[in-house]
Amino acid sequence: xxxxxxxxxxxxxxxxxxxxxxxxxxxxxxxxxxxxxxxxxxxxxxxxxxxxxxxxxxxxxxxxxxxxxxxxxxxxxxxxxxxxxxxxxxxxxxxxxxxxxxxxxxxxxxxxxxxxxxxxxxxxxxxxxxxxxxxxxxxxxxxxxxxxxxxxxxxxxxxxxxxxxxxxxxxxxxxxxxxxxxxxxxxxxxxxxxxxxxxxxxxxxxxxxxxxxxxxxxxxxxxxxxxxxxxxxxxxxxxxxxxxxxxxxxxxxxxxxxxxxxxxxxxxxxxxxxxxxxxxxxxxxxxxxxxxxxxxxxxxxxxxx
Ligand code: FAD
Numbered sequence: 001x002x003x004x005x006x007x008x009x010x011x012x013x014x015x016x017x018x019x020x021x022x023x024x025x026x027x028x029x030x031x032x033x034x035x036x037x038x039x040x041x042x043x044x045x046x047x048x049x050x051x052x053x054x055x056x057x058x059x060x061x062x063x064x065x066x067x068x069x070x071x072x073x074x075x076x077x078x079x080x081x082x083x084x085x086x087x088x089x090x091x092x093x094x095x096x097x098x099x100x101x102x103x104x105x106x107x108x109x110x111x112x113x114x115x116x117x118x119x120x121x122x123x124x125x126x127x128x129x130x131x132x133x134x135x136x137x138x139x140x141x142x143x144x145x146x147x148x149x150x151x152x153x154x155x156x157x158x159x160x161x162x163x164x165x166x167x168x169x170x171x172x173x174x175x176x177x178x179x180x181x182x183x184x185x186x187x188x189x190x191x192x193x194x195x196x197x198x199x200x201x202x203x204x205x206x207x208x209x210x211x212x213x214x215x216x217x218x219x220x221x222x223x224x225x226x227x228x229x230x231x232x233x234x235x236x237x238x239x240x241x242x243x244x245x246x247x248x249x250x251x252x253x254x255x256x257x258x259x260x261x262x263x264x265x266x267x268x269x270x271x272x273x274x275x276x277x278x279x280x281x282x283x284x285x286x287x288x289x290x291x292x293x294x295x296x297x298x299x300x301x302x303x304x305x
Contacts (some may be wrong), residue, residue, distance in 0.1 A: 003289045007189040032254040032287050033060070034276040038080050041276040042087055044253070049092045052264050053272050054248065056130060057084075058096040060277035067110060070103035074114040076277075078121045085125035094128045094157075096273060099142055112145045119153040130157030130180065130221075135188040136164060136195065143170070154178050157221065161186030162206035163195045171209045175216025182221035182250060183209050187286045207232055214240040214247065221271065223250040225259065234268075244269055252287070 034044035034057075045055045059077060064070045077095060084090050095118070102114035115131070122129045131146055133139065142158070149156045157180035160167045164186060174181050185202050186195065196202050206229055213220035214236050222233045230249065237247055248269035251260050264270045275283055 004189055007285070007289050029280055029284060032252070032275070032284060033280045034253060034274050036276065036278050038076070038083055038276075041080065041274065042083050042089070044274055044276070045084070045089050045093050046087065048272050048274065049089055051261070053260060053270050055089075055093040056096045056250070056271055056273050057093060058098075058132070058273060058275040058283075059101075060275050060283055061101040061279040062098045062134065062282055063100050063105060064103055065106065067103060067107065070101070070107075070110060070114055073101045074117055077118045081118070081121040081125045081127070084127070090125050090127040094130060094271075095122060096130045096132050098132045098134060099145060100134055100138065104138060104141060104145075108141055108145070112148060115145060115149060116152070119149050119156055123153055123155075128155040128157060128180070129153070130159065130182055133159035133161055133184075133186075136190050139164065139166070139170075150179075155180060157182060159184060159223075160209065162209050163190060163202045165194060165196065165205075167205065168208050168212060171212040171216075175213050175218045177217040179218035180221060181213055181218055182223045183213060184223040185226075187290070203229065210236060214242060220247045221250050222247065223273070225251055225256045227259075230259070230263070234266075255287075 034041050041057050041059075045057060048055050057080060059073065059080065061073055064073060077097065081090075081095065084093050097115060097118055099111045099115060102111040102118075104111035115129070119129050129149075131142055131149075133142060146156060146158045155178070158174060159182040160170050160174070162183060162185050164170075171181065171183070183206065185206060196205055203226070206224070210220070210222065210229075210233055214233075220242075222230075224230060224233075233249070244267050248271050249263050250271045250273055253272050253274045260270050260272060
């Protein structure tokens with residue numbers, strides 16, 4: 001119920017303005033977002049890489065509404081990738097890209113072309129791109145664009161969301177040699193017709209998908225903070241004889257840093273998803289919707305003012 005209310009608020013421009021201008025917001029944002037500029041992202045990345053963590057950087061923004069805006073986002077990624085290569089932060093660092101920020105909602109071809117340019121820059125910088133997955137109305141289009149990009153850049157990664165009923169079948173399709181798949185639970189508000197609604201059903205789906213990916217030929221990227229699912233993934237990776245270079249764990253910046261360190265210490269590859277930029281509202285609201293404790297953090301920041 002609370003999750004639905006917060007996810008609905010994440011689409012409200014009125015609430016967005018209220019949150020953005022509230023005095024306590026900065027402290028909350030700082031916990032989950034690396035900063036607003038490319039330099040902020042590079043600084044945070046350097047620190048994480050120094051702690052033996054891999055990184056996927058996300059330039060925040062989604063649902064772009066004009067071609068100019070989409071090209072600006074593309075150029076931001078090109079500059080970021082240049083900066084990463086110059087700083088010697090690749091290949092430990094890759095980038096995550098939302099196709100809706102590149103124009104997917106109004107011009108699929110433009111989004112594909114922009115993504116292609118980002119993949120080319122990533123390849124030149126010695127790294128890869130993962131296409132984030134957004135709400136279910138974009139899944140087919142995102143997977144179609146992924147297939148096109150992989151013709152030129154086979155290392156391009158996809159995200160599959162365990163809450164979608166279709167995802168186990170998508171995992172089978174994508175569990176092929178050279179394919180990089182990030183498995184997450186899913187962060188959007190989706191109808192029952194397409195998505196499991198209870199946490200238990202989502203978790204069971206996650207484990208089924210995990211089995212498909214770990215027993216397949218691709219490179220699974222296990223994106224969750226859920227201790228039970230992490231334990232199951234550690235166990236199944238041993239069962240399927242996966243060595244540490246054959247799969248990785250992924251967690252969000254600012255979430256369970258102790259667990260990030262523990263997994264890395266245990267010899268796993270751990271990648272931190274690091275967002276930066278000024279357009280942080282939708283991202284922050286999804287994080288708050290995921291976990292009441294994050295809301296408590298928000299409330300503490302308000303109270304301390
Ligand atoms: P939850 O169900 O949120 O939490 C399960 C349990 O984990 C909790 O009960 C608690 O025990 C523990 N836990 C969770 N958070 C914390 C915390 N802050 N502190 C302590 N314990 C905690 N979603 C998309 O839809 N598309 C994407 O492209 C996408 N990319 C992602 C990339 C990465 C690297 C990650 C980690 C997530 C991504 N997500 C994406 C978000 C994802 O779908 C989930 O919404 C999000 O990860 C929360 O689900 P969870 O698996 O962490 O478990």
